[in-house]
Amino acid sequence: MSDAPAPNTHNTPKSMDAIMALCKRRGFIFQASDIYGGINGFWDYGPLGAQMKKNLREAWWQDMIMNPAWGRKGPNGDRVKCVPVETRIIQHPKVWEASGHVGGFNDPMVDDKETKQRFRADHFFGVFAKPFSTSWDLETEARNFAKQAAESWEVFPVLGIVASTAGEAEAHLIEHVKGLCKAANLSFSSLERVSDHIIIKGRQADAAMLIHIRQIAPDRLARDAQRLNIPSPFTQKKGTLTEPRQFNLMFSTHVGATASADDKAYLRPETAQGIFLQFKNVVDSTRVKMPFGIGNTGTSFRNEVTPRNFTYRSREFDQAELEFFCHPSESQDWYRFWRDFRMEWWQSIGLRGENLILREHDKDELSHYSCGTSDVEYRFPFTAPGFGELEGIAHRGDYDLTQHAKHSGAKLEYFDQSRGEKLPNGSTKGERYMPHCIEPAAGLDRGVLALLCEAYTVDPSRPSPELMKFHPRIAPIKAAVFPLVDKDGMPEVAEKLYDELFARFGRQGFIEMDAKQSIGKRYARMDEAGCPFCFTIDGQTLTDQTVTVRDRDSGSQQRLALSQVSAFLADRLGG
Numbered sequence: 127m128s129d130a131p132a133p134n135t136h137n138t139p140k141s142m143d144a145i146m147a148l149c150k151r152r153g154f155i156f157q158a159s160d161i162y163g164g165i166n167g168f169w170d171y172g173p174l175g176a177q178m179k180k181n182l183r184e185a186w187w188q189d190m191i192m193n194p195a196w197g198r199k200g201p202n203g204d205r206v207k208c209v210p211v212e213t214r215i216i217q218h219p220k221v222w223e224a225s226g227h228v229g230g231f232n233d234p235m236v237d238d239k240e241t242k243q244r245f246r247a248d249h250f251f252g253v254f255a256k257p258f259s260t261s262w263d264l265e266t267e268a269r270n271f272a273k274q275a276a277e278s279w280e281v282f283p284v285l286g287i288v289a290s291t292a293g294e295a296e297a298h299l300i301e302h303v304k305g306l307c308k309a310a311n312l313s314f315s316s317l318e319r320v321s322d323h324i325i326i327k328g329r330q331a332d333a334a335m336l337i338h339i340r341q342i343a344p345d346r347l348a349r350d351a352q353r354l355n356i357p358s359p360f361t362q363k364k365g366t367l368t369e370p371r372q373f374n375l376m377f378s379t380h381v382g383a384t385a386s387a388d389d390k391a392y393l394r395p396e397t398a399q400g401i402f403l404q405f406k407n408v409v410d411s412t413r414v415k416m417p418f419g420i421g422n423t424g425t426s427f428r429n430e431v432t433p434r435n436f437t438y439r440s441r442e443f444d445q446a447e448l449e450f451f452c453h454p455s456e457s458q459d460w461y462r463f464w465r466d467f468r469m470e471w472w473q474s475i476g477l478r479g480e481n482l483i484l485r486e487h488d489k490d491e492l493s494h495y496s497c498g499t500s501d502v503e504y505r506f507p508f509t510a511p512g513f514g515e516l517e518g519i520a521h522r523g524d525y526d527l528t529q530h531a532k533h534s535g536a537k538l539e540y541f542d543q544s545r546g547e548k549l550p551n552g553s554t555k556g557e558r559y560m561p562h563c564i565e566p567a568a569g570l571d572r573g574v575l576a577l578l579c580e581a582y583t584v585d586p587s588r589p590s591p592e593l594m595k596f597h598p599r600i601a602p603i604k605a606a607v608f609p610l611v612d613k614d615g616m617p618e619v620a621e622k623l624y625d626e627l628f629a630r631f632g633r634q635g636f637i638e639m640d641a642k643q644s645i646g647k648r649y650a651r652m653d654e655a656g657c658p659f660c661f662t663i664d665g666q667t668l669t670d671q672t673v674t675v676r677d678r679d680s681g682s683q684q685r686l687a688l689s690q691v692s693a694f695l696a697d698r699l700g701g
């Protein structure tokens with residue numbers, strides 16, 4: 127709406143539309159089955175996106191498995207040890223009964239009988255509105271109104287909005303301002319946030335509307351008398367919503383040709399279970415000793431009811447999960463260790479500053495298996511001013527191993543030779559126990575999305591104002607080599623440099639060489655793709671064997687000996 131500005135609750139978030147347009151234009155992310163009109167909840171990666179996601183996965187693999195926690199010592203004083211597994215998407219169907227996903231992986235869903243659309247009952251926000259005069263005391267009015275909306279079931283929302291957070295719901299408010307004003311006979315002037323409250327001001331003196339947004343508790347939707355007075359988030363009509371009903375998020379399939387009920391199997395909803403299933407084999411086939419971690423990356427599937435916000439909530443996505451097993455007495459220390467390291471790790475690859483938080487879950491938020499969870503949350507443009515989950519770090523106790531031991535009959539306890547009472551010969555008697563498990567569970571697609579949003583920068587002072595400020599480790603294009611002009615011996619020098627850089631850094635990402643178009647256009651193209659360094663061969667190169675290196679973020683250039691380019695890059699990229 128051009129005449130209704132966004133509420134000034136926070137620095138204007140980056141435009142998701144602009145980010146998505148750049149992703150398509152430059153080949154980061156495409157809608158799956160695009161030429162058929164797409165398929166909801168599924169996304170493909172183009173050349174730049176595929177390489178970027180590979181870089182993210184490899185950074186995770188390196189820092190969580192090959193050199194866990196950057197070689198730091200854990201709370202037990204030893205170096206952290208981790209090994210990988212790679213497990214299948216389809217497992218024995220009993221796995222998901224044991225894990226709790228068959229019985230418990232349900233979201234309460236509400237259907238709109240008119241539009242046949244469905245939403246998660248716990249993702250439903252109501253907008254409450256009441257007439258207000260700007261001459262009244264805002265704090266008192268707003269406080270009383272918020273209390274009424276929370277406590278009185280006589281006060282109903284005027285709008286329904288599907289959103290994950292109040293911030294996201296607030297961002298959607300803008301789409302409804304005209305309708306709200308019309309219904310209240312208010313001629314719209316502005317939508318404003320004054321201290322912590324939202325008011326819509328009218329053109330008439332003092333005339334305004336006080337707005338309060340709050341989540342509609344699923345139990346309100348469960349009661350007919352309440353639900354009939356709550357507007358549908360799709361049509362804003364009352365009386366068309368069903369009571370919340372359970373909906374299992376696992377995709378099912380059949381294994382084998384008969385497709386009978388006995389052959390039913392599920393696509394995994396998380397990579398974590400594969401680790402528990404192979405815990406015993408890993409212990410028996412390697413020399414790992416408690417405490418240690420097992421990492422697994424790969425694709426998971428969830429039949430999300432409302433896939434949205436680009437790749438944020440997809441139906442097919444990749445996870446990178448570590449299950450770190452330890453003695454129960456050390457589990458709280460390891461939980462804190464991994465929680466803090468994961469936050470640091472996301473910062474180290476470019477998610478900096480106020481857009482990243484670590485949030486400890488309240489007790490009533492915990493999953494069925496968890497006795498402590500923290501989320502690393504990122505302020506995505508669509509959650510701003512709030513945050514959305516990027517990774518969960520859960521203390522799962524011994525839930526999973528105990529469940530699988532019970533359901534499979536396998537003995538999954540660990541015999542720890544280093545524990546137990548000291549024997550006269552100086553050794554220890556050993557202790558048998560069910561290990562506890564700390565799980566840092568990251569989403570690679572959400573990770574890519576957060577990195578894209580963080581990197582996206584608009585700088586109107588530049589000839590081509592959109593650029594992607596990726597951390598060099600994540601950038602899909604690591605370097606570009608440009609001959610200033612496509613003649614006078616410059617292309618030959620450029621090609622030689624390109625060959626050298628490709629041989630050394632080509633495994634980490636693209637090395638580009640481009641001789642077409644003006645140099646300004648070539649720089650702009652690389653800025654948009656997030657290439658951190660461009661090396662240009664010019665007339666001076668031919669006389670003194672130096673090149674210019676251009677820094678993407680500042681646009682500044684310095685001269686560097688041709689022979690130093692490789693070392694310069696190695697310093698910044700590693701390798």
Ligand code: GAP
Pocket residue numbers: 395396397398428430437438439440441442443445447515516517518565567568569570571572573
């Ligand atoms: N094993 C625990 C587990 O799977 P989760 O919080 O459900 O925990 C872990 O998922 C991570 O996987 C999330 O933090 C998120 O990054 C990613 N994820 C979960 N559902 C997703 C979806 N529908 N689309 C994209 N990423 C998702």
